[in-house]
Amino acid sequence: MKKTLILGASTNPERYAFLAAHRISNHGHPIELVGLKEGVVAGQQIHTDKPAFDDIDTVSLYVGPRNQPEWYDYIVSLHPKRVIFNPGTENDEFVALLTQNGIEAQEACTLVLLSINAY
Numbered sequence: 001m002k003k004t005l006i007l008g009a010s011t012n013p014e015r016y017a018f019l020a021a022h023r024i025s026n027h028g029h030p031i032e033l034v035g036l037k038e039g040v041v042a043g044q045q046i047h048t049d050k051p052a053f054d055d056i057d058t059v060s061l062y063v064g065p066r067n068q069p070e071w072y073d074y075i076v077s078l079h080p081k082r083v084i085f086n087p088g089t090e091n092d093e094f095v096a097l098l099t100q101n102g103i104e105a106q107e108a109c110t111l112v113l114l115s116i117n118a119y
Contacts (some may be wrong), residue, residue, distance in 0.1 A: 002029045002119065003055050005078065007071060008062030009033035009046045016086065017062035020110045024060070027114055032056070050074045059083045060110045065091040076101050084110050 004024050010017045017035070021042040024031050032053050033046040040046070056078045063071060068091055075083060076097065082104035085091065095105040113119040 002057040003032070004029050004058045004060055005032045005034060005053060005056045005080070006060050006062065007034050007075070009035035009041060011037065011039035011041055011046065016111065020060055023111060023114050027119065053078060056080045061085050061089045064089060068094055072097055076103070082106055084108055084113070086110055
């Protein structure tokens with residue numbers, strides 16, 4: 001079980017973050033959701049603040065590089081084992097910060113990792 005925070009969660013079924021929430025849940029991993037707008041996805045509430053979640057294994061990132069700096073301290077404070085930079089979210093500055101804090105940074109697609117049982 002890899003408790004996963006989806007950052008950039010959305011109620012829009014056409015967004016990859018929406019699909020990821022459902023697929024991660026379907027693979028038996030608990031999820032937490034943070035996004036810009038409240039709502040419910042895969043049975044979980046989307047938080048619009050920065051809750052202090054416990055035991056986050058993975059952060060699946062769906063926030064573009066330009067909007068990531070406001071999330072740096074928050075993500076580091078959660079002490080996840082890894083952060084997955086989904087396509088379009090790659091950010092060398094953030095990768096360096098995560099690495100300095102002992103957090104694995106992985107440039108990959110959450111949906112592909114799940115589909116090949118490499119999550």
